[in-house]
Amino acid sequence: MKKVILLTGEAGAGKSSAVKHLEDLGFYCIDNVPPSLVPEIMNLIEQSPEVEKAALVVDVRNPEFRKRAKELFTSLKERYPNVEIWYFTADNSILINRFKETRRPHPFEKYYEGESIEKLIELEKKLYGELKEYFDKVIDTSNLNYHDLKKLIKKLLQTGKPQLKINFLSFGFKYGIPQSADNVFDVRFLPNPHFIPELKPKTGMDREVEEFVMKHEESKRIFQIILEFVKTTIPLYENEGKAYITYAVGCTGGQHRSVVFAEALSKRVAEEFPQFEIFVEHREQGIRRKVSPER
Structure with missing residues (x-):
């Protein structure tokens, strides 16, 4: 044929x-x-x-x-x-x-x-x-x-269909919203590690910052809401033929809260959707890497 x-x-x-x-x-x-x-x-x-x-x-x-x-x-x-x-x-x-x-x-x-x-x-x-x-x-x-x-x-x-690539991008609103974002989540209302002297010089990739951000109930609730949205939309994007999706999470400077959320989301999605390529990117740190499901 x-x-x-x-x-x-x-x-x-x-x-x-x-x-x-x-x-x-x-x-x-x-x-x-x-x-x-x-x-x-x-x-x-x-x-x-x-x-x-x-x-x-x-x-x-x-x-x-x-x-x-x-x-x-x-x-x-x-x-x-x-x-x-x-x-x-x-x-x-x-x-x-x-x-x-x-x-x-x-x-x-x-x-x-x-x-x-x-x-x-x-x-x-x-x-x-x-x-x-x-x-x-x-x-x-x-x-x-x-x-x-x-x-x-x-x-x-x-x-017959592209392998979906999913990117979780952290950024700082004061430096502008990334043009590549398909969805943008704002977490500037969550408790800010920037005002904790010992946490200010660190980033959301440090365990102390992650623990500070995620210990608050409002952070846990917002994370679950965003995660549910992401899990619901991924299959819909795949059906539409999307080859690449970017979920962007922003805080004020792109150093702490947004980084914590992007890291956590990428890990959870990599576990639940192992058939796709998952990436995490921290724009303000110039870091991008592939995320593998944790065994």
């Missing part, structure tokens, strides 16, 4: 890089296909004995897409049920930075002249949001570089 993938998604989300990786893996790839030509190309692929794997890119660069995407995806699903539709996305801030780096115009500029890049990205995301029922895989490239994307595509082709 032939393997055919239709790639779609936001401008700047990595489709061009994905095409290069698929070509390296033996796929016959066609970029920027007009929706009206997709059925004809599918027929040619079906009839050609030389093409076993193919990937077509269909997106908003073609003016037809905005009006015909739903019709196209519906007919593809009905006529070719084995065709997979991969949707590429990234966080708004990441897309904005990518456009600034490349200095390329956003394809929606020709439809909405004079709008800001932020508005154009929002409009494009809204369009794709109306099509999400057709997507077989959602590939979020916010935290993926070129080589990470190649590994992910290989894994998708082998297993």
Whole structure:
């Protein structure tokens, strides 16, 4: 049975890089296909004995897409049920930075002249949001570089879904909220070791600080609430096709309370979800490491 993938998604989300990786893996790839030509190309692929794997890119660069995407995806699903539709996305801030780096115009500029890049990205995301029922895989490239994307595509082709990577990130609010965070938890209201002279120079990775933070009932309650939220959302993110999730915990300076929580959450999640890769990162200390389940 032939393997055919239709790639779609936001401008700047990595489709061009994905095409290069698929070509390296033996796929016959066609970029920027007009929706009206997709059925004809599918027929040619079906009839050609030389093409076993193919990937077509269909997106908003073609003016037809905005009006015909739903019709196209519906007919593809009905006529070719084995065709997979991969949707590429990234966080708004990441897309904005990518456009600034490349200095390329956003394809929606020709439809909405004079709008800001932020508005154009929002409009494009809204369009794709109306099509999400057709997507077989959602590939979020916010935290993926070129080589990470190649590994992910290989894994998708082998297993059908990416192996989820989960990052627990501690940070200090006074230095800004991390852009990579999918969820942000504020623990600034908990008792602060900063005001204990012997604890001030230490961090949440020191046992004395951990014991101080977690001995308070309010800390225990908040930890359980956050842990339950994390445990509930991980399977939902996996079902959405997320490759990478970041749960960020912030306190004032990112030295004590947030570090304690990030450490504790990463350990508990590593024990309960051993099938995933778990990382803990302390932004203000410049530390990141993989967390293994404790035996």
